[in-house]
Amino acid sequence: MNLILFTFIVLLGFTSYYFGRRKAYTIQSTNKRLTALPQFYGYYLAIWCAIPAFIIFSLWAIFEPTIVKLLILSDYSNQGYLDDELNLIYEKTKALSRGQFTGEITPFIEASAEKYLSLRSIAQSSKAVIVLSIIIASVAYAYKKISSNSRTREPVEKFLKAVLFTASLAAILTTVGIVFSLIFQTIDFFKVIPLFDFVFGTHWYPAKAFVRDSSEALDPTMYSDTFGAVPIFAGTFFIAFIAMCVAIPIGLMSGIYLAEYASVKVRQYAKPLIEILAGIPTVVYGFFAALTVGPFLKEIGNSMGLDVSAESALAAGGVMGIMIIPFISSLSDDVITSVPQSLRDGSYAMGATKSETIKKVIFPAALPGIVGSILLGVSRAIGETMIVVMASGLAANLTLNPLESTSTITAQIVVILIGDQAFGDPKTQAAFALGMSLFLVTLCLNIVALRVVKKYREKYE
């Protein structure tokens, strides 16, 4: 039904475009000067036809279920049911009206199901009537406007501009959505777990906080010493540190080599090849780390008499480092290439060798940009998920030994939220609290990094 109505609105919109344009031609044939190109008359009519109807249509689709539910449940309102029970009754009613109900059918539910069906059919037909009358009214209004040859281009362009503006709000909406999805669960979490315990506690065993029954009273003492995030934060930064130990030297040196030494031909082939590393999905890196690097490190460690876990922080961090190489190399390559040639020439004129020029002149000049690129790399390392989930451990150990397994914020979020979740359970909320801290940390890193890079670019432009 909705689909039919929707198609109908769209079709009417298209038809009114042609009507509007034809009207413009008839106006033209009476030797009157048009105020805009004929198609604007068409657009004008089409917009007036489709948009108001479409708005009503969407509002109806949003509010209809709520209103129907209210009407159905008003029969039960003064019989002392709890909210959950009312919801259950409503679900049963819906299922019965669709003929999918498999259970004991009480006369009450049967009556509500009949009422539900009749309400739905009333709603459907009144929706169709209202939408159609809106279309007729607005088209009549717009048709009168274009018949009197009033301006059509300006309103149409204003409308288009409004559409463009709305689209650009999507970015803000997404950010708002992220913040909203995180903040409520996080606040609920900190109602049960004190912020202090979360930030400074050193034991993380979310599995301990498993609510068996939703009616079970939330006893704060039950959760003491289960949600201390220090081992998680430490693990996150530790693995990011290992990754940067791999990525910075290799990425920076290859960036410098590509920018200053490499011939055009080497650059032409080496640069895209290195950038392939950035295009490989992270789950593939994770598989590689878990299947190849982890066991390989374990074997080497065993032959040297070291006790290496198969899921060591070193394996995850190392592979993550490989993933980050191209980010650092191409960003620092860009930054170094944009250092003005005059600085190089000055240094060569003083008799410096190429490497001395790079180390003493170009590198300091490019340093802010390079720092920015490294910060972006760190932000990537902290937010990276699949490599850690697959190659590093899932138990949160507080350790600085790269050969043991540690866990990270992202890995814990996945561990907690994989499978079914119950909202309102502190364990689920803990994942959102971790997500919030991840978002805040990466946000700060990104803002600082982007600002540094931007400022630096302006300096030499």
Next chain:
Amino acid sequence: MNKNKEQLLNKRYKAEKRFRLYGQSAIFMALLFLTIFIFKIFSTGYSAFQKTWLIVPVTFDAELMMLEQNPSKEDLNDADYYDIALKSMADLDPNANEDQENELKRMVSYFFEREIKRELLNDPSLIGKTKDVYLTASDDLDQVFKGNYPRDLPEDQRRVTDYQLKIFDQLVELGKVESKFNLSFFTYPDSREAELAGIASSFMGSIFSILVCLMIAFPVAVLAAIYLEEFAPKNRFTDFIEVNINNLAAVPSIVFGLLGLGILLAVFQLPRSTPLVGGITLSLMTLPTIIIACRASLKAVPPSIREAALAMGASKMQTTMHHTVPLSMPGTLSGTIIGLAQALGETAPLILIGMVAFVNTIPGSPLDPAASLPVQIYIWAESAERGFVEKVSACIMVLLGFLVIMNLFAQIIRHKFEKKWS
């Protein structure tokens, strides 16, 4: 004094050489990683494209199948194939005792009954006759035949028994074991049994998610980019939008997963585990990538084009829609394809919205539960069975193949259609 100078110069030249070498070795290391990586994936994965079949003589005994004389098509469909299937496996070794018969049965996949049924449905005249039928070997024997399974392990540490190996070797000697192209890897949905697991379900899941993502992200991103590049006034609000976009491009993907879980599933009550929700989540991630690409290519259109259109009396909106935007399309499209390629490889957000559920049907619409290719890689990689290792690598090869094709496509669009202004 002179000697000192020469020494110093030598030292400086050596430092120069050393530095150069560091650079070369850094590039070499990066390329080495890439090579090892690709080599490893291909060397473990290529064997998954072959599948081992046992050729077993099956006697289509009407009595055992509970068939009457002259059975109709429906009778054939409803007939009991389990007994003849079991019997044909047991007949491989006439002296087998009951335990061994059980082991014989486990040499083929649990689909063997259906494979025999298909054979008869194709040719109903087989009733009462004996025919060699191709049966899918169990994944352990498959691995043994491909040489991926160490045979010298003690018996209690491997999943293939000595007895099964003995019969299997006899079959190999008789030429009754054959390796053929593994078509079912592409046409079967996921399964708990490695020999029957395919990528059809996750592949369709990926396609649906990417389509949803494209349909949402592309129009919104292009419209937003047009506004920001052509119409937006220079003020604080515009700056705020820009900061937001740049930031979103660097937000970790898992945070978008939390957004999908907390808003799309919890608030809007959209169905869990579906490509629809996955696609919406991915579209939010892809949005900044496309906006940035589209703005860059709008910026690359020279002002002279706009000025010429304005001089001819076009309005600002006409100039943009008729001239600037079409000229910027090649760059926008290639940016879109690259953004979609990123979205195609994304795993973490899809796991959070429940696309890891085990799905053994091929989804027919974006509203059916599904996995996606990268999630399938994750699911199989977490599975302990040996047979899945090569499947993971093969799935990675398929995924990488798609990414390569998409990126090539983006390159081609950029080089072929983009106008060079200068």
